[in-house]
Amino acid sequence: MNTLFQASHLHKSIEEHSIITDFSLELPAGEIFALVGESGAGKSTLLNMLACLTPADQGEIWLEGKEISSSARYLIPGHADIKLVPQEYRLLPNHTIRENIAYALREYTKEYQIYRIDQLLQLTGLEGVQHKLPREVSGGEKQRTAIARAIADEPKVLLLDEPFSNLDTLNRQKLKGELRRIIRETDIACLFVTHDLLDALTVAERIGVMRYGKLEQMGSPKELLKQPDTDYVKAFISSGLSILQEVKERLEL
Template structure:
């Protein structure tokens, strides 16, 4: 499960509550129908079947990658311990750096080490706090793919929080949207993306046009909704055409495999659209075509 929310929405606090590291003001956390006690009730905070990987990795600085992972299974029989550590080193692509100290490896390797250590003794639940946020693009993809493979191979329930919807949309089975400490939507990534519950949920899951009903006539679209009702239109559903809605390009953003353009339709309406057309430039007049079926009405 992926959990997306803006900074300060309560993502890290929620993970701390779920891990038994913070006392709840009300309610309770349950795992397999058994209550997870908070730190005020136990000598050592935390739960033996729940592992939380922090943003800062929290590796032991003066021992090797291999020893960091082995520490998590130190109470197991030596033969199994050796087997398990070797298995995770291979699965997490850490074999080549297993004898290095944390300060001698990259951020991606540190993150993979922290995750390998967290799952070493096969917990029931793995919690990841912004697991990809500090990584460059190549390492981000490596760690993301590794998490995808690891949780399925280990059959571990995983909840990760992120502010980047791309990560959540790409690997999560279910996606939650958190705002001001409240879960405002929970569904499949596809449903949350195409049918967001609110404008906030739409913005948290990617680029989107948010318009009021009173502005739809400028797009040639009638509306039976109240004037201040909100709708969302994803940029990929807006097409460049020979005829249609006249608009003036304000900005062109190269995205690698496509362009995202910002085009002004009127004083009050500016749309973002995706295209693979080359040669577009600010000031150019274009025509846009909208599919009425792609409009989705949301709460404010």
């Protein structure tokens, strides 16, 4: 595995309360990694640290072999090659889907903007709604617009905060397939956080389970299902499987 993005021994405390403890991760290009955990596990704080929006108290973040942790301490936090899509999307309400994507490309020439927007609309399957306003499209189309805008200037890393939580079942399933295809075609490293184990199991190549700011276990879905390292991971995995079993039993009635 050739590492594109790496977090090494990250720590974060707020008013002497530990939020993130000794978090380390390596991501190659083209992989989707899911970070799961209950509310309050520190997932969103960690996401902002990985995006270089919040500085770590200790530890380092590396991109393509270069240390970038100090980016979060600059006057304007963040990093050009790492894009975070928040849970609420933050689309411009009075601008069309096409114009929302164009906003990320405003520093480029008009000719390149047209070329790249058309490319992104095709990649995300939004050609048919490109002239509609955000309030006129589905939740899944809003999420895909936010993703298209985030990857417009070709970042190396895409971070997603609960990307499926606001979607109905049909849009949720559609977005999962679209996300896998987009990451495969762009070769971006992608990490998303979620409290829903089933979303992680059906989308990610690897999953990390967080508890109280600490990574309890990391591995493929198969590894987590077959060999949970701790009682917490075992209970967390079992809770997701029990839901599946309940659905199966109800359908068999």
